[in-house]
Amino acid sequence: MRRLSLSLVESQVKSLVERCCVDLSADLLDGLEKRRGGEPCPWAENTLASLLENARVASRERIPLCQDTGMAVFFVLLGDDLLFERDNGTKGLEETLQRAMRDAYRESSFRTSMVMDPLRRKNTGDNSPAFVHWEFLPGDSLTISFIAKGGGAENMSRLKMFTPACSAEEIEAWIVETVVQAGSNPCPPTVVGVGLGGNFDTVSWLAKRALLRTPLEAANLDPFYGGMEERLLKKINGTGIGPQGLGGETTSLAVHVEAAPCHMATLPAAVNINCHAHRVGRVVL
Numbered sequence: 001m002r003r004l005s006l007s008l009v010e011s012q013v014k015s016l017v018e019r020c021c022v023d024l025s026a027d028l029l030d031g032l033e034k035r036r037g038g039e040p041c042p043w044a045e046n047t048l049a050s051l052l053e054n055a056r057v058a059s060r061e062r063i064p065l066c067q068d069t070g071m072a073v074f075f076v077l078l079g080d081d082l083l084f085e086r087d088n089g090t091k092g093l094e095e096t097l098q099r100a101m102r103d104a105y106r107e108s109s110f111r112t113s114m115v116m117d118p119l120r121r122k123n124t125g126d127n128s129p130a131f132v133h134w135e136f137l138p139g140d141s142l143t144i145s146f147i148a149k150g151g152g153a154e155n156m157s158r159l160k161m162f163t164p165a166c167s168a169e170e171i172e173a174w175i176v177e178t179v180v181q182a183g184s185n186p187c188p189p190t191v192v193g194v195g196l197g198g199n200f201d202t203v204s205w206l207a208k209r210a211l212l213r214t215p216l217e218a219a220n221l222d223p224f225y226g227g228m229e230e231r232l233l234k235k236i237n238g239t240g241i242g243p244q245g246l247g248g249e250t251t252s253l254a255v256h257v258e259a260a261p262c263h264m265a266t267l268p269a270a271v272n273i274n275c276h277a278h279r280v281g282r283v284v285l
C-alpha cells in the first residue's frame with residue numbers, strides 16, 4: 001500500500017486551481033490560433049484575436065481569464081492501494097480538496113460564485129462547496145481533474161431521454177439544435193461535452209466528464225463515436241453562430257462524446273457546453 005501525504009495533495013490541488021483560472025492550456029491556445037488562421041470572416045478573426053489577447057494578458061498579469069471564475073468541479077480517480085497521511089489536519093481527501101479550492105479562490109481574489117440555497121441565494125463567501133465526483137480503480141495512483149465551470153455555459157446544458165427507436169441522426173440533430181438554441185450565451189467558441197447512455201443520473205456526469213478530455217483535438221477511441229464527433233463539429237461550425245455569437249465559422253473548438261451502457265428500453269442523452277475560457281487541468285500523484 002502506498003502512502004500519500006494530504007499536505008502534498010492540498011498544495012498540488014491549490015496550484016492546479018490557481019493555474020486553471022488564469023492560464024489557458026496550450027491545446028486550447030493552439031485551437032484558437034488555428035481557427036483564427038482559418039476564419040474567412042474578418043470580424044470572427046478579430047474576435048478570436050481578442051480572445052487570444054485576453055488569454056495572454058491574463059497569464060502575464062496573473063489575473064482571471066474571466067470575471068466568472070466558475071463553480072469548482074473535481075473528478076477524482078482514486079486507486080484502492082493508497083493510504084493517506086492526514087498530515088494537514090483535515091479529516092481526509094474530500095476536506096482537503098474543499099480547503100485547497102477555498103484557499104486558492106480567497107488568496108487569488110477570484111470571484112466566489114456559489115450560493116447556499118437555490119432559492120434564497122446567499123453567497124457562501126468562499127466558492128464552496130466544490131462538486132466532487134469519485135471513481136475508484138485498482139492501483140496506487142491518484143488523478144485529480146479540475147474544471148472551473150462558468151454559469152453562462154452551464155445554463156445551456158440539456159438532457160433528454162430518447163427512446164431506443166431514435167437514430168443517431170436524430171440525436172445528432174438534437175445536439176446541434178442545443179448549440180443553436182444556446183447561441184451566444186455560452187461565450188463561443190465552445191467545447192461541447194456529450195453524454196450518451198448510462199441513466200438519468202449519470203448521463204449528465206458523462207457529458208461533463210467529456211469536457212475533461214485532453215488534448216482538445218483527441219477523438220473518441222471508438223471510431224463510431226470519433227466519426228460522430230467529427231460530423232457534429234462540422235455541423236455546429238456550419239451554423240454561423242461564430243465566436244461570441246457575432247457570426248463566423250468557429251462556434252466550437254471540439255465536440256467530445258462519451259458513451260456508457262444503458263437499459264435496453266432507454267437512450268439518455270445530455271449536452272454540457274463549456275465556454276472559450278475552458279479552464280480544465282489535472283494533477284497525477
Ligand code: SF4
Binds near residue numbers: 066067277
Ligand atoms: S460562460 Fe465562460 S467566458 Fe462566458 S462569462 Fe461565463 S465563465 Fe466567462
